[in-house]
């Protein structure tokens with residue numbers, strides 16, 4: 001019986017040329033298993049193709065995570081939803097799956113005082129979307145405004161804004177920190193106008209719309225910007241205490257309890273000590289009313 005000689009020495013070269021690094025890495029192992037288990041050729045080929053695609057997807061997600069510039073360690077798993085009753089886990093999970101709202105270019109606006117968790121939840125949603133295959137850019141609004149302003153001076157503002165189209169979602173953190181001159185804020189206005197009904201934005205701000213006249217010095221421009229942003233948007237007012245302060249108060253309370261429990265005259269009961277160690281960070285489960293603005297908005301579901 002004649003055997004067709006296969007020149008396996010050339011394989012790495014061929015696979016390299018075809019840019020199939022996963023197949024190049026895995027084929028010896030899969031070929032061995034396939035021979036041992038008597039796989040049909042089609043199964044062998046399909047297994048290698050699946051491996052290549054899976055690895056390619058993973059590499060793409062890693063690239064997108066790098067380019068997104070997300071603040072590190074802010075995940076949905078690390079977010080304590082009991083602190084923000086107006087933002088249920090189910091609702092955020094739906095938002096973080098992307099789908100309909102990103103396809104329509106809808107927006108998400110998060111308002112709340114410092115420490116209420118806006119940056120955390122915005123970054124966590126961004127991360128989840130990237131893991132789901134979307135492209136996201138996270139930026140402080142002032143940084144982006146500066147970049148666009150520089151582009152405008154070089155007469156390449158159009159191109160710079162078009163470049164941002166590659167992102168399914170732009171996260172503009174802390175919009176209300178933008179101040180400065182008319183020229184700066186009009187680049188922001190231009191960006192909002194260009195993404196309107198096409199590409200989504202997630203905007204966080206300490207100040208609700210009433211204060212945005214400080215961002216857009218011309219009131220007509222403020223109205224026009226707000227109009228476009230809220231036309232298809234979910235607006236969430238995170239009117240809660242600072243999570244930092246809450247965490248600090250609980251840490252203090254915990255330390256005081258442990259100190260008290262450790263005093264020799266009052267030895268701690270084992271059960272009580274265990275409870276203290278597990279003191280939950282957020283104990284306030286009382287739902288608070290969210291006061292949505294009267295502007296038309298709808299939920300991306």
Ligand code: ADP
Pocket residue numbers: 074078079080081083084112113114115116117118119120121243244
């Ligand atoms: P904001 O952007 O509204 O000022 P941040 O998102 O920066 O607030 O939150 C301040 C700190 O508290 C961050 O370290 C953040 O991770 C944490 N934090 C805020 N809210 C929560 C929450 N609900 N669960 C867990 N950590 C939170």
Ligand code: MG
Pocket residue numbers: 118119120173174
């Ligand atoms: Mg913030």
